[in-house]
Amino acid sequence: MEKESSGLIIGISIGVVIGVLLAIAAFFCFRRYHRRRPQIGNSSSRRAATVPIRANGVDTCTVLSDSSIGTESPKSIQNGMSFWLGSVRKSNVVSASAILEYSYKDLQRATYNFTTLIGQGAYGPVYKAQMSTGETVAVKVLATDSKQGEKEFQTEVMLLGRLHHRNLVNLVGYCAEKGQHMLIYVYMIRGSLASHLYDEKLEPLRWELRVQIALDVARGLEYLHDGAVPPVVHRDIKSSNILLDQSMSARVADFGLSREEMVSKHVSNIRGTFGYLDPEYISTRSFTKKSDVYSFGVLLFELIAGKNPLQGLIEYIELAAMTTDGKGGWEEITDSRLDGKYDLQELNDVAALAYKCVNRAAKKRPSMRDTVQVLSRILKSRHERKRHKRSLSATAEEITINVEQLDHRSPISGHRRVESIDSIADSYEV
Known part of the structure; x- marks a missing residue:
């Protein structure tokens, strides 16, 4: 009896000791949590909308968060250190991408209260802005009734944060304040390729310049397909998304529909612009790099014919191909604004390439790397002919x-x- 009583006492003692130890451990954990809570609160006090940014294609992600409204002094944070940067705020920025977060007031002032409208797209209005630093930029504002929405805003910031090429439009900043979502780009003074093809007020593009623009676009797409890690499919190549700088060099713009190739290629809804859409993408609802190649082929024919794809360009091309066998005789479809001023061999070579790009079977289309090589050879041959003539x-x-x-x-x-x-x-x- 005494043995059972002593065993019970020992058991109770051990239980009490364990309970005390657990209580002490819980106390220290609780105290540590409360010490860290103010920091967490400060971080979470920012608005919920966040933009995930992948740093140079690696798996680590940094989050671009919206700053709290009403801060008097814009600050820039890089590598955990704060410093002043004019009227621009830079918060949680991937240092390699150098994407800046602009305040709503900055952009409101730079666009003269959003009165400097220079364009209108599916995303929303685009304004010309003169920043306090003297830099001229383009501000694209997400319309409240936009067909693309906030998801495309986040996609564009995420991708352009890590994509850098001379034939891509550079994203220099963003703003997500007062219920507005805006993207800030380098200002492309010559506007869109579409305006130069269809605006009667603008001087027609020379043939030589059209081929050079095609090569610029091809190089930009080649970078997306073969240079970016992971590869990116643009999904909305069209003349209005090709912008021209002061020297008429072309850059690919508008990445709202773009997707990394590693993401599921199957979609429930068809997205893009009618006339440029890959027939295989429409039938299978699966997009690939070759979907961009098809759109690029349509763009090539648009440069050749000066005809809007929304007005049955491909049907027009198919009729012409019946008599040209897809290799020669394409002069009958050339843009009348060219006034016959083009090299016939170049025209047939570019058209033959375009015809391969718009093949209904994706497997038979060339890669963007192939198109770059073909267009480069065409321009090289041109320079050699000019050199020979000069000689x-x-x-x-x-x-x-x-x-x-x-x-x-x-x-x-x-x-x-x-x-x-x-x-x-x-x-x-x-």
């Missing part, structure tokens, strides 16, 4: 000068020249 012209001028010098020589000198020629002829006869 022939220089030779002709030299001959003309020599003839003029002969004409100014004395009759005796001329007679001697004739004699020398006769003697050479005699020697060959012998």
Whole structure:
């Protein structure tokens, strides 16, 4: 009996000790939680809308959060250190992407209260803005009734935060304040390719420039498909999404519908622009890099024909191909604004490439790397022809000068020249 009583006492003692230890551990955990809670509160006090940014395609993610409204002094944070940066705020920025967070007031002031409208797209209005730093930018504002929405806003910031190429439009900042979502880009002074193709007020694009623009676009897409990690499918290549800078160099814009290739390629709803859409994508609802190749082929024919794809361009091309066998004779579809000023061989080469790109079978379409190589060869051949013509012209001028010098020589000198020629002829006869 005494043994059972002592065993019970020992058991109770052990239980009490364990309970005390658990209570002490719980106390310290509770205390540590409360010490960290203010920091968590400060972080979560920002508005819920966040933009995940993937740093250079690696798996680690940084979150671009909306700053709280009404801060008097805009600050920039990089590598955990705060410093002043004019009137721009930079918060939780991926240092490699250098995406800045602008305040609503900054952009309101820079656009003169959003009165400097320069364009209107499916996303919303686009304004020209003059920043306090003197830099001119374009501000794209997500319309409240936009067909694309906040998801596309986040997609564009996420992708352009890590994509950098001379033939892609650079995203320099964003704003998500007062219920507004805005994207800030480098200002492309020459506007869209579509405006130069269809605006009668603008001078028609020369053929040589059209081919160069095609190569610029091809290089931008090649970078997305083969240079970006993971690869990116643009999904909305069209002339209104190709912007031109001061020197008429082309850059691909509008990445709201773009997707990383590693993401599921199957979609429930078809997204894009009618006339540019890959037929295989429409039938299977599965997009690939070759979907971009198809759209690029349509763009090539748009450059050749000066005809809007929304007005049955592909049907027009198919009719022409019945007589051209897809390789030559494409001059009958050329843009009338070119006024016949183009190299026929170049025209047929570019059209033949475009026709391969719009093949209904995706597997038979070339890759963007192939298109870059073909267009580069076309331009290289052009330069070689020009160099050859300059060489022939220089030779002709030299001959003309020599003839003029002969004409100014004395009759005796001329007679001697004739004699020398006769003697050479005699020697060959012998």
